[in-house]
Amino acid sequence: MATQSLYRxxxxxxxxxxxxxxxxxxxxxxxxxxxxxGQAYLFSGxxxxxxxxxxxxxxxxxxxxxxxxxEPCCECESCVSVERGTSYDVxxxxxxxxxxxxxxRSLIDKVSLATPGRHKVYILxxxxxxxxxxxxxxxxxxxxxxxxxxxxxxxxDPQRLKDTIRSRTQHLQFHLLPSDxxxxxxxxxxxxxxxxxxxxxxxxxxxxxxxSARDSLSALELLAATGGDVSDHxxxxxxxxxxxxxxxxxxxxxxxxxxxxxxxxxxxxxxxxRHLRNLFLSLMAPELVQVRHDRLDELAxxxxxxxxxxxxxxxxxxxxxxxxxxxxxxxxxxLEISLVQLTRDDSGDDTASLLxxxxxxERAVRDGSPRAAEPAAxxxxxxxxxxxxxxxxxxxxxxxxPPAATKETASPTxxxxxxxxxxxxxxxxxxxxxxxxxxxxxLRRVIEVWDASVRASLKPLVRALFSxxxxxxxxxxxxxxxxxxxxxxxxxxxAHLSEVAAALGRAVGSEVNIVLDDAPEAPxxxxxxxxxxxEEPVDPAELVDVPPSDVPTAVDSITRAxxxxxxVERTD
Numbered sequence: 001m002a003t004q005s006l007y008r009x010x011x012x013x014x015x016x017x018x019x020x021x022x023x024x025x026x027x028x029x030x031x032x033x034x035x036x037x038g039q040a041y042l043f044s045g046x047x048x049x050x051x052x053x054x055x056x057x058x059x060x061x062x063x064x065x066x067x068x069x070x071e072p073c074c075e076c077e078s079c080v081s082v083e084r085g086t087s088y089d090v091x092x093x094x095x096x097x098x099x100x101x102x103x104x105r106s107l108i109d110k111v112s113l114a115t116p117g118r119h120k121v122y123i124l125x126x127x128x129x130x131x132x133x134x135x136x137x138x139x140x141x142x143x144x145x146x147x148x149x150x151x152x153x154x155x156x157d158p159q160r161l162k163d164t165i166r167s168r169t170q171h172l173q174f175h176l177l178p179s180d181x182x183x184x185x186x187x188x189x190x191x192x193x194x195x196x197x198x199x200x201x202x203x204x205x206x207x208x209x210x211x212s213a214r215d216s217l218s219a220l221e222l223l224a225a226t227g228g229d230v231s232d233h234x235x236x237x238x239x240x241x242x243x244x245x246x247x248x249x250x251x252x253x254x255x256x257x258x259x260x261x262x263x264x265x266x267x268x269x270x271x272x273x274r275h276l277r278n279l280f281l282s283l284m285a286p287e288l289v290q291v292r293h294d295r296l297d298e299l300a301x302x303x304x305x306x307x308x309x310x311x312x313x314x315x316x317x318x319x320x321x322x323x324x325x326x327x328x329x330x331x332x333x334x335l336e337i338s339l340v341q342l343t344r345d346d347s348g349d350d351t352a353s354l355l356x357x358x359x360x361x362e363r364a365v366r367d368g369s370p371r372a373a374e375p376a377a378x379x380x381x382x383x384x385x386x387x388x389x390x391x392x393x394x395x396x397x398x399x400x401x402p403p404a405a406t407k408e409t410a411s412p413t414x415x416x417x418x419x420x421x422x423x424x425x426x427x428x429x430x431x432x433x434x435x436x437x438x439x440x441x442x443l444r445r446v447i448e449v450w451d452a453s454v455r456a457s458l459k460p461l462v463r464a465l466f467s468x469x470x471x472x473x474x475x476x477x478x479x480x481x482x483x484x485x486x487x488x489x490x491x492x493x494x495a496h497l498s499e500v501a502a503a504l505g506r507a508v509g510s511e512v513n514i515v516l517d518d519a520p521e522a523p524x525x526x527x528x529x530x531x532x533x534x535e536e537p538v539d540p541a542e543l544v545d546v547p548p549s550d551v552p553t554a555v556d557s558i559t560r561a562x563x564x565x566x567x568v569e570r571t572d
């Protein structure tokens with residue numbers, strides 16, 4: 001024969017045995033003792049808090065032949081029949097499965113019939129599940145019930161009941177059990193049942209029960225059946241520590257471990273959300289936390305590490321993930337996305353991210369131990385994009401010599417190597433070579449930064465325009481001269497000088513001005529008629545490519561071909 005469950009074996013039989021519901025016990029026991037019991041009660045509260053059990057105790061004491069101070073004797077024939085479920089005075093109806101109009105009308109037809117006891121008690125469990133027609137039929141009998149009938153309506157969601165039904169009942173609200181009361185009850189049940197368990201098992205049962213006596217006893221029974229093994233218990237503090245340290249890998253590893261132990265991602269998210277709520281309450285209202293008092297200080301310390309703003313943001317994001325999981329093909333992906341966002345709040349621009357970041361900085365300044373900023377990922381100079389796996393590869397790759405330092409060491413600037421300037425070669429050769437460690441702003445550095453990152457970061461049209469020219473000079477302290485291939489092209493570049501200057505200034509870390517430099521004009525000396533018709537022999541080896549001076553650009557040619565056309569820049 002199957003062993004009876006702990007929550008059924010240790011179900012309270014008297015009002016005095018109810019745990020954590022003293023306000024309900026006091027009201028019912030006093031009403032029975034003085035003979036002023038009501039004809040309709042509404043018991044509401046979370047599951048497993050004793051609503052149906054209290055309704056049965058009330059039914060027993062109302063028909064007990066020898067009640068003592070508002071308590072049933074639990075020994076007379078009436079009390080025993082109620083406990084066995086064979087009493088003709090007590091009728092239980094599960095409204096979750098019997099919620100039609102016919103079910104309620106069948107109940108109403110039997111209300112006026114007499115029974116052996118003093119009262120006929122109707123217990124309607126999950127009454128909020130009744131349909132509109134059934135609720136209307138129940139309202140009719142509640143308005144004028146027979147004097148010997150007592151209705152007890154039990155529900156976990158009283159807001160779904162009609163106001164007209166609630167107004168005709170005495171509403172008693174059941175609460176989740178305090179952690180200390182529930183822990184003491186679990187230890188007593190374990191001792192009485194002969195179960196030898198460690199304190200860690202009690203903690204695990206309390207956490208899984210969430211303040212519900214029935215759920216906690218079921219969890220205790222399961223843990224006892226496995227020999228007190230809590231190895232599959234998920235340490236939710238690991239997630240909170242990952243949030244505090246902004247450690248994405250740690251959070252994802254915790255999810256992987258939980259899933260490998262058989263935990264459903266949605267259930268795991270619900271448990272994590274409940275844990276974060278307890279952390280938040282440990283800061284704001286410690287008396288509401290459903291944990292043992294000796295663990296409350298530990299939770300408060302953990303909560304202070306993440307901060308109130310971080311806790312609220314975490315709860316909001318995980319709550320949103322629970323909604324998104326209903327439509328996701330893989331709920332685990334939605335959980336992992338949420339964890340990445342919560343551990344990388346530096347990339348978020350929403351208000352919650354900014355508040356969490358600000359609170360972390362204030363806390364770091366207050367504690368005197370600010371965290372070092374994470375280094376930026378390396379950038380490929382050819383594409384201007386981050387190198388894939390750059391941070392992971394950085395520690396193993398040898399450090400390259402800075403380009404500026406290499407050039408300075410290899411060969412200093414000479415007149416032959418320097419690009420032409422407006423002031424001539426003498427001005428270029430007179431400029432001293434910059435110190436590589438200080439990296440002062442000069443033409444060499446402007447060209448290096450331009451080729452490495454700035455040009456690739458520009459919009460496609462702007463990048464195409466400025467790729468045809470070059471920087472030819474730098475006037476201290478902050479003016480760079482750019483030369484276009486021809487005046488028409490320079491006019492097109494002039495419209496984007498401010499944008500390019502801003503990008504270059506961000507790259508070098510200081511303000512930079514860019515001006516257009518005119519191309520050198522060819523000498524215009526008068527030629528004699530003989531010189532005009534005399535052709536010098538041309539050596540092909542001496543031919544060099546020079547920028548065209550009068551050839552229009554492709555953009556200019558298209559604009560002339562289509563009068564009235566306008567060039568629209570791409571925004572991608």
